[in-house]
Amino acid sequence: HQIQFAPGDIVKVGETLLKMIVNGSQVVSHDSLASSPDIPLGVDTSTSPPREGNAPRGSLSTPAVRHLVKQYGLNIDDIRGTGRDGRVLKEDVLNYAARKGLVQELPSALEKNVGQVELPEGGKSLLDPHFYEDKRIPLRGYQRSMVKSMSLAAKVPHFHYLEEINCDALVQLKASFQKENNDHDIKHTFLPFLIKSLSVALSKYPLLNSSFIEETNEVILKGSHNIGVAMATAQGLVVPSIKKVQSLSILEVTKELSRLHEMALHNRLSINDITGGTITLSNIGAIGGKFGSPV
Structure with a gap:
């Protein structure tokens, strides 16, 4: 057989991807070029084992606190929370780790970065000039799509506003x-x-859920609240969207978000899952962040 394209190349629909010799005759299988209805174009269907969640369900805490607990290798259920309704706070984790004598074992950010430095092949010294040569890394899959979408998004005027809200009622x-x-x-x-x-806010302020058509000088108010949620995966950042949120209950939103997250982790999102979004909601709390300015 003969593969017509190299790994990472973009193949247009209808182009010959593979030629095979069958019984001495050269045959091009057009059926093999058509995408299976179950496997959308452009989506890698390779599977990976599900990730075990590191967020305990028994104790109340923020994602940042759970991340800190994981760094120390502790069980959050063993830590007595001093916050509201027994919520485990950052100070609770640090005090518990200090009693266990683990405070000095947690590496600093500098030590982590040093540990991640890869030495050149053969264990050459950092003084070797070849260690500082640039490396060219091709972007593929989600990374390539992310660069394209972010480049387009960067052309849109941005504004940033920060506010802190008491969420006791939400809790x-x-x-x-x-x-x-x-x-x-x-x-x-x-x-x-x-x-x-x-979604409720978009119903009150529909202009936030709109797009601008420069050629016709028009604003299109989107009829559906298709809210995208940024998710980090092993293949890169992906933003699937929950369709028509204004017609869904909170339980239905929860189930759909869970489905999209599971499909993203297994790299099995469909074209419909990752297209059609009208607005995006980003959550950086899982990595311990407090505020960000996404593009």
């Missing part, structure tokens, strides 16, 4: 909602509430 609402919907297969988080809240 109570989530707790009561979780009691009424105790399906153990569903992970209840604050994100579905924020997604639904954004």
Whole structure:
């Protein structure tokens, strides 16, 4: 057989991807060029083992605190929380780690970065001039698509506004909602509430859910609230969207968000999942962040 393209090349629909010799005759299988209806174009269907969640369900805490617990290798259920309703705070983790004598074992950011430096092949010294040569890395898959979409987004005028909100009422609402919907297969988080809240805001201020057509000098007010959620995967950043959020309940948003997250981790998102978004909601709390300015 003869493969017509190199790995990473962009192949247009209808182009010959592979030639094979069958019984001495050269045959081009056009059927093999057509995409299976179950496998959308441009989506890698390779599977990877599911990631085990590191967010304990028994104790209340923020993603940043859970990240800190993971760094120390602790079990959050062993830590007594001093926050509201027994919430585990950052200080609780640090105090518990100090009692265990683990404070000095947590590497600093500088030590982590040093540990990630890859020496040249053969273990050459950092003084070797070849160590400082530039490397050319081709972008493929999600990374290539992310660069294209971010380049287009960068052309749109941006503005940034920061506000802090007391969310005690939201915490109570989530707790009561979780009691009424105790399906153990569903992970209840604050994100579905924020997604639904954004949809309510878009109903009041529809201009936020619009696009500008420069050629005709028109603004298109989107009829559907297709809210995208940025997700980090092993293949790169991907932004699937929950369609028509204004017609969904919080439980339905929770289930759809869970489905998209599972499909993203297994690299099985469909074209419909990753297209058609009208507005995006980013959550950087999982990595310990407090504020960001996404493009």
